[in-house]
Amino acid sequence: MAESGRTTTRTRATLTDVAAMAGVSVGTASKALSGTGRMRPETRQRVLDAVQALDFRPNQQAQSLHTGRSWTVGLMTTDGIGRFSTPVLLGAEDALGAGKISVLLCDTRGDLIREQHHLQNLMDRRVDGIIVTGRRTDPRPPLTGVHDGVPVVYALSPSTDPDDISVVSDDAQGCRLAVDHLLATGRTRIAHVTGPAHHAAAADRAHWTEQRLAESSLQLATGRPHFGDWSEAWGRRAADAVLRAEPDTDAFFCGNDQIARGVADTLRERGIAVPDRIAVVGFDNWDTMVLASRPPLTTIDGNLTEIGRIAALRLLDAIDDRPMPGVHQVPCRLVVRDSA
Amino acid sequence: MAESGRTTTRTRATLTDVAAMAGVSVGTASKALSGTGRMRPETRQRVLDAVQALDFRPNQQAQSLHTGRSWTVGLMTTDGIGRFSTPVLLGAEDALGAGKISVLLCDTRGDLIREQHHLQNLMDRRVDGIIVTGRRTDPRPPLTGVHDGVPVVYALSPSTDPDDISVVSDDAQGCRLAVDHLLATGRTRIAHVTGPAHHAAAADRAHWTEQRLAESSLQLATGRPHFGDWSEAWGRRAADAVLRAEPDTDAFFCGNDQIARGVADTLRERGIAVPDRIAVVGFDNWDTMVLASRPPLTTIDGNLTEIGRIAALRLLDAIDDRPMPGVHQVPCRLVVRDSA
DSSP states (O other): OOGGGOOHHHHOOOHHHHHHHHTSOHHHHHHHHHTOSOOOHHHHHHHHHHHHHHTOOOOHHHHHHHHSOOOEEEEEEOOSSOTTHHHHHHHHHHHHHTTTOEEEEEEOTTOHHHHHHHHHHHHHTTOSEEEEEOSOOSOBOOOSSOOTTOOEEEESSOBSSTTSEEEEEOHHHHHHHHHHHHHHTTOOOEEEEESOTTSHHHHHHHHHHHHHHHHTTOOOGGGSOEEOOSSHHHHHHHHHHHHHHOTTOOEEEESSHHHHHHHHHHHHHTTOOTTTTSEEEEESOOHHHHHHSSSOOEEEEOOHHHHHHHHHHHHHHHHTTOOOOEEEEEOOEEEOOSOO | OOGGGOOHHHHOOOHHHHHHHHTSOHHHHHHHHHTOSOOOHHHHHHHHHHHHHHTOOOOHHHHHHHHSOOOEEEEEEOOSSOTTHHHHHHHHHHHHHTTTOEEEEEEOTTOHHHHHHHHHHHHHTTOSEEEEEOSOOSOBOOOSSOOTTOOEEEESSOBSSTTSEEEEEOHHHHHHHHHHHHHHTTOOOEEEEESOTTSHHHHHHHHHHHHHHHHTTOOOGGGSOEEOOSSHHHHHHHHHHHHHHOTTOOEEEESSHHHHHHHHHHHHHTTOOTTTTSEEEEESOOHHHHHHSSSOOEEEEOOHHHHHHHHHHHHHHHHTTOOOOEEEEEOOEEEOOSOO
């Protein structure tokens, strides 16, 4: 980087500089660049000559003054940690960034004051639309303070307003995939160990698992789901509790991969063969967890990157005045490894 | 979202609309809004009346035409997975987003064609500067194609050009903290198990660890570092190998938390008390790993969020024509838990 290039104002010609050199108004210069407005060909040429002489780059900012579009989209995450929102963000960035749209990143960290600050900034920048994502699958209230005509898509955490556009993981179908796989391999005494009952991801997955079993006239081992937290430590404790209550349990379907890994650890330490005597299935397909587990975990992949990609496509549709309100569900995938 | 609000062009007044209603040129309208330029008070008032009537929001885009600044910064990550770059991004976003600067997110996924596409887009949008981050601590070549006067700061992965601005973790000091802690608790036969020798993070940490031991006239247990990969499985295997070669090893300092967790698992399964007989220290302070480990891991925190925050501050300095070239090192922290 040359020292002479450091002063921003010296090296970057502005539209005002171009207009001054061409001897026209800023409005005329802008119209000449965007190809709009009527003017004499010589005038347009004078502006273009000045652009060349000053190495002025016509940019989207100037153009957006005339089109009303900024070709930017806000990506707002409420997830300070990022394990769930990161793949969603990357999927959205992939779908948007391949074209001419740029992504403005905002992290609200679940703080409403930060959310309002960022939202105001996005409005000031006249984003064409906003994608909101979080770390939970629990529904969230709609953003407030969004200007009319700026569409919002909720990814992963749906909006509580059914007329909004939301893109979520199809947890019901994911649970069905897991139970179908266990039933197909001859398991009938399936325990369910999961996170806190007040998290939608735990309550919903327990509900769908019980419902799928009921269709085959089966019940959960021990008769109920085991709610706790999302940790390995809970998986280790819960495996002991379930085997005490129902020693002939032949499978554990767990609400996430950490719990499943904890269950697998307890089984191994008790000398119980996985999957020969007891099968274990996780949820999330979190690479670090599932591969480090002994044995590596069969699990359900929530396709978070695909959720981000589809959220971006729904947002582009809405920006083009073709909104598709409602909750869009993205199918999960069963990933078979060694534990079931 | 009302149906009537959906058409972008209908609801968003542009500067051209304001100028037309006020009966002035776009340039005059723009100057009236930015408070620059000489004009009669009545003219300025006519523009402000039109702004009110049309609900036009003066925005940074219009203002940037006059200042030459866009008040945006590009955040470019080469890390498709995000475990290392995410905290850096969040730290940078935190430092930048608190003010009026917005962050344009680009993910290159280590692909040079994507990098050039994103860079061109950032140049077209006239970003005020760029932060580049990656998943490795290995030096990377400088970005090519950045316009003169647009500063770049490299975070986590330094630039190979010493005249560039880089912000990295002080691995030497981090290794010193780990070894000092082990020596202070009476350990003298310390093994080092780490990642691939061709990764700077592995080679550097091994080098600094040996150097710190040499200052106390000590050598590594087994006489050499054990290079492998960054996985728990490698930690489990390496622990066995080290104990076979040198059964009186009294500590393992590991290149990351996954390896340390694998070492701790092997020790527990062999009935060796941690930390009573053998201490274990990790690196990264990755919450999921260190807390799930039995026992929870003592480790070195690389302060990645702080690296992002400082990278943002150095970038703001450079944008204000006060660049501080060179490699800026951010200190690590020792986090003591139960394993050492």
